[in-house]
Amino acid sequence: MCNDPGDLARYPRREERDLAMLEEAGCEVAWLPTVSDMYPDGFATTVSVAGISKRWEGEHRPGHFDGVATVVAKLLIACEPDVALFGEKDFQQLAVIRRVVADLGLPVEILGVPTVRDSDGLALSSRNANLSADERQLAVALPTGLMNAARGIEAGEPIGPALAAAKQAFIDAGFLKIDYLALVDAGTLEPLGEAAGNMRLIAAATIGHTRLIDNVEVSRH
């Protein structure tokens, strides 16, 4: 436990900064388990989620969501919180965590926190610091393209053309590699051929050397 600002110096720079921000936000207690707290000698257990973990980010980062599911399950078991909050920016991660919590019956409510965006709409991310000034300006095409496509689909535009227009907008802005751009079921992350249920529009694309991800809600009226 660390609830004494005097302890801050004990932690590496990043933890130190995070703890300072937590304190400023009114946090009274932070738990900083060590690696050996989390992964005791002989550690051999993995929590994995079929299906949802394999697509999109999972395809580009094999094993990534196994690590997420395992460590989040452990943290929730250790802390027994009533509520846990995860950002919607990593929408697939949020969906994986919701699935783990439902499947294991962990007694916690998972709340998604809406993505915080810059004034032009770009989602805040530590990766944005890697963008050149030019790239930073052009990167706004990612949220703009997603939002335009979402509004189009909501208005009844067919999905194929709506996604094609967004893709073209990404390319025009200078995104060189589009890993994925898809309308998916917000619960299962399975791609949708037509508008139905609770939907999300998700994308990952690279501008310069920086890979950005983003997603927006698609509401049915």
Place this chain on the structure above:
Amino acid sequence: MCNDPGDLARYPRREERDLAMLEEAGCEVAWLPTVSDMYPDGFATTVSVAGISKRWEGEHRPGHFDGVATVVAKLLIACEPDVALFGEKDFQQLAVIRRVVADLGLPVEILGVPTVRDSDGLALSSRNANLSADERQLAVALPTGLMNAARGIEAGEPIGPALAAAKQAFIDAGFLKIDYLALVDAGTLEPLGEAAGNMRLIAAATIGHTRLIDNVEVSRH
């Protein structure tokens, strides 16, 4: 929850019998979750344990210990017991469960319950009912062979000859197929080349059409 004997008739024969035995043993509350309680719609999560799950029984029943680890984790999360008891007869299962509990940090003490044996030493098992009268008599070679080998190893006999003698005793008794017979580390279930640490002698072998498993402690003096 079922704590009213009048409810017994609601359950299939096997559950009915188990509940009657529980009641006789002084059990006041039994929880009988349904399949859909345990595996809700869209269930996709697996708890798996590397290494220990793959050997011995795991080799003969692929995926078996994933199912065990997942359902036991769920039951422990749902019931939050202080103590949970598992028979030493399924020694590898007990070791897998201890690993899951340690790795996920589940707040429960796992206790192994010594194997209950018939007067001649055969471990009690529902499978024993499948043995013919002749097979039942000969089956005692399994625990006898294991116990003799364990005593030999404890007395300093080299492991190879001790295991070879046990194997020969199984074959002489009519065990046709010996899936495994090994001296293992009691925690990791890794085979041991020489006596060291906390050890267990484990075996699985088939007599007639019945596959039996058993294991005995090997103490170092």
